Amino acid sequence: MDAPSDDFIQHLTSHQTQLRGLIYAALGNYADTQDVLQRTNLVLWKKATEFDADRSFLAWAIGIARFEVLAFVRDQRRERLLFMPELAESLIVQAEELVAEVPARQAALRECLATLPESHRQVLVRKYVKGETLQQLAPAVGRSVDGVKSFLLRVRKALSDCIERRIRLGTSHD
C-alpha cells in the first residue's frame, strides 16, 4: 500500500473537527463519537488511494462517516443509544448540512469565548474539558445543582446567540 500523500494527510487532519461534530450530532455521546471517528479515520486512511483530489474531501469523508455511524447504531443494543437508529439517521442528515459552516462557527465561537468573563470560562473548562459533573461544580461555584445547571444554560445560550450574530454579520469577511 502506498503511503497517502501529504495532501491527503492535510485534508484528514484539518477536517477532524467537522467529522467529530457530525458524528456527535447523531450519537450524542462523546466516548462513542471518538470510537466512530477512529473507525472513520481508519477507513479513510485505507481508501486514501481512492480519493479523487478533484472532488471535495469533506463530501467524501462525510459519506464514509455516515456509513460508520449507521453501522455503529445498528450494532449497539438500543438501550445504550441516546437516539434510536432512525432518529440518528435523521440527525446525521441535518448535521451534514451544518458541517460546511463549522469553521466559521468555530471562529465565531473563539471570538465569543474571548468576551466571556474569566470566571464563566473557568466553569466551562471544568464542565467540558475536565468533565466535572454539576454535583462536583456546585460547592465550588457556590450554587445549588440546579443553579449551576441554569447558569450553564444561560452561558451556552449566550454563546450560541453570539455565534449566530457573528455568522450573520459575516465573520468570513474578517
Added chain:
Amino acid sequence: MNDDSDLRATLDAWLIDVREARATPDETARISQMLSYRPDLQKYVATRLIDEVLLREELQVAAAESLLGEHIVLPAETPAPPRRSISWRAVGYGVVFSLCSVALAWLLFGNRGGPNPIAPDGGVASSDPAPEVLSDTEGVAVLTHAVNVTWGLGVAPIRVGERIAFQSIRIESGYLQVEFFSGVTVVIEGPAEFDVTSPSRCRCRRGKVRVAVPPPATGFTVNTGEIDAVDLGTEFAIRAAGDGTGEVHVLNGKVDMRRVDGAGNRVVAGGRAVQFGAGSGVAELPARPDDFVGAARLRAIKTTSSEVSHRRWTDHSRRWAEDPTLAMYFTFDGQGGADRHLIGKAPAGASLPDGAIVGCRWTEGRFSGKGALEFKRTSDRVRVNVAGEFESMTLLVWLRVDGLEQWYNSLLLADGYPRGKVHWQLTGEGALKLSVSGGGSYITRPVIKPSHLGTWVQLASVYDHDRRLVTHYFDGEAVATGRISADPPLSFGSAEIGNWNPLRPSDTAIRSLNGTIDEFAVFRRALSREEIAQSFRAGKP
C-alpha cells in the same frame, strides 16, 4: 413562536441532563418521539451538539496551550487538560505503523478528550462564577507623568494615562505626577509609599510629595499616619521618613496640621515649615521649596529623560531599518506639519513602501519631539502598498488607542479580503486579531482594556509558518498563542493603516481607528520573543 422557544429551552435542559445521567428514560422517550417528526428541531439539536464539540475543542486548545506555557491569556489557576489517555484498542485494527505519520498517530490515539481522567482530584482553585464588575472606568485620579520610575517590588506598575482609584502606589525611585479629578496635582518623589484614598484625600507614609491645590479643591488632605495636613489654600509639601516623623513645608497659603488622635492642631503659614512625629519640636523653620520637585521642574526632568529614551529608541530603530527582512517600516520621526507623504525606512538598496496620508493630523508621539499620526475621523487613513508574498510574518505597532468604536478597528488591512490577504485589527472588545483570508484567524482575549485608553502600547503579532503558530504580544510580552491553518503565500498588496477599503459593500465596512500611531513595522519573518521584548524595552516611552 413562543412554543418553539419553550421547546428549545426544554431540549437545552434535556441535553445537559443527558450528559449528567439525570434524564429519565420517559423524558428521553418523549423527546425522541417529538424530535422524530420535527426536522426543524432535529436541526436545532444537531447544531447544539456540534457547538458542544466546538466548545470543548476551543477550551481544550486554550487549556493545553496554557500548559505548554505558551498561552498566558488564561490565568495560572486554569485547570490542566485531561491527560491523553492512550487507547491501544486501535492496535488491533491492524494499522501498518510504518506508514503512520505523526498526524495519523495523533488522530487515532491522541486527542481523546473524553471525560475525564483527572476530574475529581484535579486540584483546581475554585473560582466564583459571579459576573465580574468592570471597575476600570472608575477612578479619582489619573497618572499623568512617570519619570525614571523604579516600581516597588510586588506592586503592579501603573501606566501613564491610567486612572487610579483607591490604590497603593509604591516606588523605589523616580517621580510620579498624579492629578486628582478635583484639580489637585501631586508630584511624588521616591522612595515613596503613597495611597490614593478618596478624591480629596491621600496618604503618604514615606517619601516626598508636593501638592498644588487650586481654590475649588481647598480642604485637600494628606495623611501621614500621625497627622492630617489639611490644605487651606494653594501649595505645600511633605517629607515623611516612614517612621512617623517628618516635615510639612507650606510653600504658599496655609495648612492646618491636625493630629489624628485629636490632640490638637496648628495652622502653619506660607514660607514656614514644621516637624511632626515623636520628639519633634515646636520650632518653625523656613520652608525649603527647592527640596521638593513640583510640576514645572518635573517637566524639565522629563524632557531630559524623554531625550534619553528617544535616543535609545532612535538607535534601535536605525538598526531595524537595516534589517533585510523588512517589508514595511514607518518611524513617523522627523516629519510633521503639512506632510502628506509618509516616508518609509528601508535598508540600503531595498525599495520599501512610502505611505500616502489621507486626512490624518500630525501630532506628538511617545517622546517629546517625535512625530506621530492621529487617526480620528472615519476617513483618516494611510494608504500603502506592501509588496511581496510572505511565508512567515511579523507585524508590530506602537499606538495610543483613544477608543474602540467600531466592530473592527483597523491596524493594517489589505484592501478587500481576497484569498491569502492579511487583516490585522482590534475588535470592539479590545482583542487583537490576525486573519488570513482562506486560512482562518487567531484572536486574543481583550488586551486593550479601558485603563489602557489614552496610553502608549506596543502590539505585535507573529505568524511562524514552520510551526503554523500565531503569537500575539502586548507591551513586549506574549499574551496568546494559537494555530491558524494559513497556507502561504500571505500578502498585503494595497492596504491601509488605520482604516479599510472593503472594495465591495460590507456590513463591517467602517473600521476606522480612533488613536495615534507612531511606529509601524512589517517583517517577512517571525521575530523571536526576545526580539519583540527587546524592541519594547528600547521603545517604551
